[in-house]
Amino acid sequence: MIYDVNIDGQDYRVELAREKSGWNCRLNGREVALDAVLTRANVLSLLIDGTAYEVKRELTPLDLHFWVGSARYAAEVRDPRSLRSRRQSAGAAAGVKKLVAPMPGKVVRLLVAEKEQVQAGQGVLVVEAMKMQNELKSPKKGIVQKILATPGTPVNAGDVLAIVE
């Protein structure tokens, strides 16, 4: 099995083959003496040349991360031989940025109107969750093309709330 893996923006190719005596692993073509045990769901114990790593998989509706010890890595995994891919069309339309709800909550206020000009970092709207009002800021300088949120309505994490171009 061959996987193209992107970790924090860096690409890796991981080749794994099952053999009688274990798994054969190559990382970017280089052989790795890998010993892997899934100890419980989402927790992998890796031993490589004696060094032990506990790797946790964190899969949320929004994204995929792996934790190696206390460090968290954003990941995308693609199997070149299948159509299953977690890579999103990220590069597309670099000039358009979506303002996405980072958590579920309730939209309490809009701070700008459609077609209005905003600065990078300027507040666009306010979402309330867990007793706190959280100002969501524009990811870039530009024009607010569209506001998809309505004050008083609940939103889910990942919902697109506004588009800035």
Added chain:
Amino acid sequence: MIYDVNIDGQDYRVELAREKSGWNCRLNGREVALDAVLTRANVLSLLIDGTAYEVKRELTPLDLHFWVGSARYAAEVRDPRSLRSRRQSAGAAAGVKKLVAPMPGKVVRLLVAEKEQVQAGQGVLVVEAMKMQNELKSPKKGIVQKILATPGTPVNAGDVLAIVE
């Protein structure tokens, strides 16, 4: 849904019907104001007239138990409308008793031979597990019809090791 449930030897009929407003529950024909939430796998929170019960399900290769708080109940569940039944043919052949391995381990010694007479509680064979030698005793007085265990070989929990008649 109707289930015939046997708890520690006692039979109960549990009727459950899903309704818009919740579940309708009858126990032996009597209505029960049941509020049930599966909080995590195998852990059920029941509220009945304000009293809270945490019920744990324990399913092993050998048997099914429910724990209500700190008390453990042996259970068999049968759905009268389906062929799925966990009830074993327990009543059959009352004169024949099987000596079953209560845990995995290794048979280290036989204490009697086939066709030998044994008393109830007399040791039949010894199984070693976790650094301890454990004498398995005859469930009844009778004749050892068959010994299915060989010294030096591993056994699994639930394996029949001998038959006493």
Added chain:
Amino acid sequence: MFKKILIANRGEIAVRVMRACRELGIPSVAVYSEVDRASLHVRHADEAYFIGPAAATESYLNIEKILDVARRSGADAIHPGYGFLSENPRFARACGEAGVKFIGPTAEAMELLGSKTRARQAMGRAGVPFVPGSSHGLEFDEAVRVAREVGYPIMLKAAAGGGGKGMRTVRSADELRSAFDSARSEAERAFGDGEVYIEKLIENPRHIEMQVLADEHGHTLWLGERECSVQRRHQKVLEESPSPIVDAEMRRRMGEAAVKVAEIGGYTNAGTVEFLVDDKKNFYFLEVNTRLQVEHPVTEMVTGLDLVHLQIQIAAGEPLPFRQPDVQLRGHAMECRIYAEDPDNNFFPSPGTITLLLIPGGPGVRRDSGMYEGWSVPLDYDPLLAKLIGYGSDRQQTIMRLRRALHEYFVGGIKTNISLFRRILKNPNFIAGKLDTGFLDRLLQHPEDDPVRKEHPEIAAIAAGVFAALEHVPATLNGPSGGSAPAPAKNGASNWRQAGRVESLQ
């Protein structure tokens, strides 16, 4: 002793109080809102009653509903926890009228000590040092005069205040007008009371508080201080006892001042007297928290006492079972408040489902938690999920122990501030005990100082490959094994074991 105790709260503090009830052999009654049916406090209770929608005003803050549950369940006492109704004298009074014992101080003590201006007036009469300023609500003209007298910079504060609301720092006379107006209207909106007073600003103070305990027979004791200077937006994040700067003599003086405050207020049960401490170790009375504090466990660890047991015993009319000289302070304790919030993204709250939970154990580690794996954190309440408390023979050991425990702690599926504590506990100023209420803000201005280095992206890559490969092998190896199987978690370990063994010998 009480026959049954209702806990008018949720989350970790409800669980903590229920544990004390069970230890005292008293049945506990939970109340829960619509979104809390599956919450841990319902699982820990002996009885549980639904009290309404998620909005706290319609459930946990609804006095009538809570007293109705007390009546239906036969509870003869109510523990309010912290937050919600815990400092509401109207609730304490309503309990009394309903014939249910409120586990806390009297409504009168709450009213006197809960108003900051009334409390300051009382402290003045009793000779307890407090921050210079006014001790009553001010009109603007008076504010101008008082500010000039105490000298800028000053703080404008709401008499009914809390949580930083109605609070303004004023550095010069020309800022006063607009600050005064906005503080006043904010206080009016937040508390329905626009009373505002002035305190001299103590620059970069420490926030140190003293735990007191008073029975209903006139005995009042102090149980040592807690240093609570690690704060963000006036919200405590980490607390410890003892304070790195308080010695035995200062502790005794603060303790005696705190006992005097409690006695002036006619205080009973557990309470906390907060002080500001300046860089010359002068301490000034700030306010009284008329409840059990979130951070009470650090005091429990260094005293070896159980404050909730003692609260219940005091409320039941028992005298304190020890005297001041019997209180033995030993070792060092520190608490990390685990919040559902994202320290890497403006501390946005992070409700959602906890998909994986690995929890620390071993020596010197206490967990007071309201979460469990599989539980969905509702978006309707305070983001405090759990508290991790470490104890060690000294401050250094406690820090190292908490770092170890944080290494073991993992909450997956939602964001938490666990990584923030790794930073705090490795910060040289923190380790040196150089703290003030500005410490955390300064630390957060240097995200590049994060001690967690991303040194192993290639391990993450390999793991990503292995997880993907495991999903390609038969479901019994990796995937959960279907309806009636008890252990979805056991998965591929045994099959991989053989492989692992051989590889590791290479």
Added chain:
Amino acid sequence: MFKKILIANRGEIAVRVMRACRELGIPSVAVYSEVDRASLHVRHADEAYFIGPAAATESYLNIEKILDVARRSGADAIHPGYGFLSENPRFARACGEAGVKFIGPTAEAMELLGSKTRARQAMGRAGVPFVPGSSHGLEFDEAVRVAREVGYPIMLKAAAGGGGKGMRTVRSADELRSAFDSARSEAERAFGDGEVYIEKLIENPRHIEMQVLADEHGHTLWLGERECSVQRRHQKVLEESPSPIVDAEMRRRMGEAAVKVAEIGGYTNAGTVEFLVDDKKNFYFLEVNTRLQVEHPVTEMVTGLDLVHLQIQIAAGEPLPFRQPDVQLRGHAMECRIYAEDPDNNFFPSPGTITLLLIPGGPGVRRDSGMYEGWSVPLDYDPLLAKLIGYGSDRQQTIMRLRRALHEYFVGGIKTNISLFRRILKNPNFIAGKLDTGFLDRLLQHPEDDPVRKEHPEIAAIAAGVFAALEHVPATLNGPSGGSAPAPAKNGASNWRQAGRVESLQ
């Protein structure tokens, strides 16, 4: 300080030592056998090396393999835990020869104090009270004479003994011959050493031991006693500190006797001096355990010290950082040893997969555990899974706290002795502190006294129905949600919530 520490053990004690290493900033190295690749101690280590088959003689007891891992990993010290090689002087010597520090006493001290007869001789010279009898191996003729002198009943014991092997109670002269022969041959088989000696039988003694700590600079201290009278087949089940019968004066005398024993033996590092105590509170030296004990946590809780930190610091040549008067004993601690065994079926061992694990938390609860949900307990080793330790301000609070913690504790899929502790902690004699080594046998003779009543079979029936019904609804409600889904545990809660709410209002 050491650069890297190898832990020559497995299970909870390996995890506990690794935690100490991490707290001291020292990388830890695990070793594991074929069946332990997925064990918790491998997950907690910084490095891990395979050392062979399940059989301990070919892995955890294999000195050469372990020293080979030390060499390969660059570990400069080895912590042996308890059991396995921990009391093997040959191992301690081999470590020294390999240039690796053995964290424990010297081989010489082990040899002197590990032989019961040699230790008794040394105690005689030093004037430490020990049980009357012989202090050297006996032939039968001599045994007849000694037995007559000390008076029946007597105990025959193996000099090299442990775990009850080679031990016989003899109540009259005519039983002596056969008991002597069988004790001798059992000792010969078990230890390769048939040496047998005589001790007067103390009827129903208490087993009380004293923790000592000695640095390599001549300082030896005692840290208080542990009462270990709750035993089954000479195996400790529950331990506590302080003992219900030891007062400050007796504690000081036992402590000083224990320090004398350690000093006679040239003892360094942590050790335990065991005493038998008769019904008049006379105490008699029994033996020395030249290692960290399973039950060391109760001493840690009442002293506030970390014994493993201190062991490592002592082995690194550091002097003890405190003196005898600095040791502050406070409160009460008790440990329950959680074994994989079935108390309802002859205490048969119960290896297998842990399908569900609910663990206690909150105030005064410490868990030292080697298990996790989804782990398969191998059948090859000691059945100790975990230790639950409770701390309270007094014995009564500690008992109630442990009862509460046991209420929260659940291990599904295998049998454990958790229910036994419920019985012990509710037993009137136990609560009154009326203990001796026969206590548990007497309790087990009355299974009908089990305080857990099966009062709710109908609740079990309803739950059985609900679980079955949940399996009939679509898989997303109850069943695990497939390969890539992170949370098989979340299941039907939200769908049932609505139902639950309405029903609970009826």
